[in-house]
Amino acid sequence: MPDVRADAADFAAAMRWFPLAGLPVGLAIWGGIWAGLPVDPWLAALFGMAGWVAVTGGLHLDGLGDVADAAGAGHKDKRRISDVLADPHIGSFGVVAITLQLAAKLVFLSLLAQRGGAWALPAIACISRIGPLVWTLTLPSLHAGMGSRFAGAIRWRHVAPWCAIGALAAWFVPVLALAVPVFWLWRAWVRSRLGGISGDSHGAGIEVTETVLLLAWVALL
Template sequence: MKGLVIAIQFLTRVSMPRVTVSNEEFAASIRWFPAVGLLIGALLAATAWAGTRVDSWTGALLGVIAWVAVTGALHLDGLGDIADASGAAHKDRDRLLAVLADPHVGSFAVVTIGLQLLAKLVLLHALIEMAVLEAVVLVPLAARIGPLVWSRWLPDLHAGLGSRFRRAARTIDLAGWGALLAVAAWFAPGLLATPMLIGGWGWWVLRRIGGISGDGHGAGIEIVESGLLFALAIGARLT
């Protein structure tokens, strides 16, 4: 369970007991990322449900606020960095890496983060209106299977935080979370889009950026989350 505590400390702002962590234990915590996603999903869905006591838009807004607050905007930061770096990628690789390392926020990041938050707000509202808010609990879980896949599949963009996870994600971890996702998809068919979204992000990062990094993991989680909200909305509309 120590790995779960480490993963919660890394991915959220939830208060946890302090533990001493080795490099190997930190890397192994990636195996628990989907479990942390389930915690995030439960918190945001509960907050959104409470907000619906006022109206559906209030519920959606509070849900998005809770989503950002519990993660500390960790993945949004990665999304912004990737957006800025991608905007500079037409120049050269050195320029791309320099932009990724730059702590300042550029116009690409501002626009992308704004659109991401707007997308989550609108899609969460749609799911509330269609009375399928409970399915949202599973979205952060499914999205956090992505880092396990990307760590095994994609080359490291550079030696950084993301590279520490390489080889820590085992086949048994992917099989276990994949099986759980398959069962969950029986109740929320929109989750079947998860492999396509995870694979699509990995292909885009490889083609456009050249490899995966901590920013790439964070941005990918955000993209997959929005894609799954959209997929759930489509699935709910068709049933």
């Protein structure tokens, strides 16, 4: 991408387009599956998974690992949560969470490749990214950082069009409607366990939503 002059306000306002960014993510996964499917569904799943990690830079997986570490370290003392989230190192909880997440997605992508359901991946990636907009509006910021930058740039009027698009998509792929309870369950867990939203918990929430929607889509097929 070319260099773009942008300040902190521009960066925060970009969150309004997170769901749109999910479309090329889903297309990259779908493309990987398409490339590997003539050989074997598992190779298709591997190519799709590699595309998924590459196009996102592993950012959301990093958030998932950090949140897992923070939740594990803070089960007795919540004052440790922010310290662990800020620590660039990864602990055992994070390793386990990321490993299980990659394994789950690999299995689901293989099943989608076999059952002809990969075409829904752009919609799944798009709808999963509506969650951060909702969490930003309904949760306090845990600390100063990426998550807190978004709070002043998002309003419900920015969420409403994506909700309408999500409802339309759910008309064709009904399992996408499960994103709504997942969003609110993740919000409740973050509120009770972490105390607030951060960039890491945004990324982790996207990962969780994607996996639940993949599981539901595979089950439906």
